[in-house]
Amino acid sequence: MSFFKRFAQNRGALGGLVILGLVVLLALLAPFLYPDSPWRMVQRPFLAPGEVSGFWLGTDVMGRDVAAGLAHGAWVSLLIGLISTVVALAIGVPLGALAGYFGGKIDDALMRFTEFFQTIPNFALAIVLVAIMEPSTVSIVLAIAIVSWPPVARLVRGEFLSIKHREYVEAARLVGQTHRDIIIKQILPNTLSPVIVLASLMVATAILLESSLSFLGLGDPDTMSWGYMIGAARTVMRQAWWLSVIPGVAILLTVLALNLVGEGLDDALNPQLARQR
């Protein structure tokens, strides 16, 4: 069976993929649908959805178009989620690989280093980092990456520990392959499937983290994001509930979609386990 067929057997995952596709489409089309800045005040504030034609999601406290904010926010959320995950992988995978492959003192040193990050609550550390570096897209991406790489390192280390004693790795040592070749060519490709699954879930967590940071006012002041929209609307929750609910639903759907896709990937990459369902 092909990879996609196995993936498609999990209906939830297929649904997740569709939602995710729509969000990506929205993000890509944002500059064309709403060429103006989402920060511009375009109408009277507190318009309910559908009240005035052309503003089908209404306007916020300052009279900005909610639909434009949603579209531009999608771009920001996805981009930050994706880049911070890539950065987290770039830190976690090599550290985990070295720790697992060489073991002993290197393993001890690297794992104590990892635990140092794990002992500090994620969100608290992210807030501190953004506050120190001043809020900007780059600092947010870095902060999210720095708090989310330890699980990757742990996972990759575990996979390396189990795979490095396989006979094919020993055979590679016997024919004289260098450590670098064994790590990159023999072991790493075999650890990829759990890492891919973890990465898809990490994108979802990163989006949540970014929203939480923006909600607290620690977002990039120049970019419109879903978390900022909720944060700005929280004081008017009773007068204009839709201002917090609409971006909230957008976050919910995106995170849900990513989780469903992650589960589908897990099934497709580990067919033996998937068939038990």
Added chain:
Amino acid sequence: MSEPLLRIDRLALTLPDGADRLYAVDNVSYDLSAGEILCVVGESGSGKSMTANAVMGLLPTGVHASRGRALFDGQDLLAMDEISHRALRGRRIGMIFQEPMTALNPLMRVGEQIAEVFEAHGLLTPRTRKEKALALLEEVRLPDPEAALRAYPFELSGGQRQRVMIAMALALEPELLIADEPTTALDVTTQAQILHLVKDLQQRHGMAVMFITHDFGVVAEIADRVCVMREGRIVEMGSASEVLDNPQHEYTRALIEAIPGDAVPPSRDEAQAKPLLSVKGLDKVYRSSGGWFQPKREVVALEGIDFTVDKGETLGVVGESGSGKSTLGRCIVGLNTPDSGEIRLNDVDLRALEGRELREHRRRIQMVFQDPYASLNPRIRVGMAIAQGPIANGVAKAEAMKQARELLATVGLDASAAERYPHEFSGGQRQRIGIARALALNPELIVADEAVSALDVSIQAQVLKLLDTLKKEFELSLLFITHDLRVAAQICDRLIVMQKGRIVEHGSATEIFLSPQHAYTRELLAAIPGRAHHAEPARAAAV
């Protein structure tokens, strides 16, 4: 005897779509009466275990019975609902599994696990359950049953665990015992004891036993009747003596012949040659550092090992699990580091080398691994898997790939195999690829660690033959590590017998098989299943 206890009647089990054949078993019929041992023999994929699984209601998902019946005492097991089937399982039908390591719950004491069998069927009181468990452990002759009752599975050896499994299967005195390869994971001497125990218990309780095995030696030891299966069909059935002495079907004949049953090696010319590898005073101790509350553990794996391998010779290293034979092989290729001692290849002391020089000489000793499924990287194409050794040693990629294709032809595979992934090959073919990979670096010595143990007998014979041919063609020396004396007899010129990290006996293969000096060697030889059966006709012929 009137009505058989178990009657399998034209049973067909359908495999899920996309499997390599339509039926797991097709049109299989056999009877099993009380007090009888039926051996179901076949190679892997013959469907021999599937019928037993159908009887136990343990068919894997996707497989279902499409035709036929399985009558147990007149009731059709296949038509039965789960609740009444469960009442039969354990109570009237017992089962023993192959892997004693995984069939017991690691977190539960042995006594509790046996008591659980009674509990599951709502029998006896907790106190009597415990007494019964003790009685059962005595019956399966565990040393110190009182202590075994309180032991966790990891504290017992493989053979002891299998005895516990048998005790559990016997707990409710079933009328039918299904044993699925119960001795395959055990050492020969332990295997002989377990076979003896099963036969003894069967006679005392008058049980019917369905014994599933791939080993005709085991069949000769235990069977009353034999049913030979191949690709889901029965090819031959009859009493043990009929099938073993006068096999009708050519497949049965091939299986029986594939076992070097008489276990006496053909005599070979003792070539005068100079030693290629010499090992002196090799020691290796495995130490686990103790914690605050546990003492340090030391396990002596090798102690004062001395031997030589001549050029063009095959030296067999025989021993049971834990004898240190694998550690020896790993020390020689350099996967483990010995504590002290000397390993010389020609006149180079391998232990004194480091870095680049070591890598240079390591090339001269290659290894063929035991598990054909674990020894090839699932994500690397076969051709590349073979070529990566030469590439790592500086051969250009195109040249190395060309060599790889030639080597595949040498080991009897099509050159197009180079473009395929390992999962497309059978166990025997993968082992050939493993051999090709070892040959790619033009080694002088190949260490084969249980290289044929995971293969079916007929495949085993082919791979051994291939090794022998290649050895002559490439002027190789072979260090052949095995637990199976029958295999050693087939291929080795000289043997060393290891026990608990020491060499207890060494000599030419013929000497060791015909006049073993050490008590342990004699014990090993006596434990070879089916030896008595084959020895008799041979002796008769000699007189």
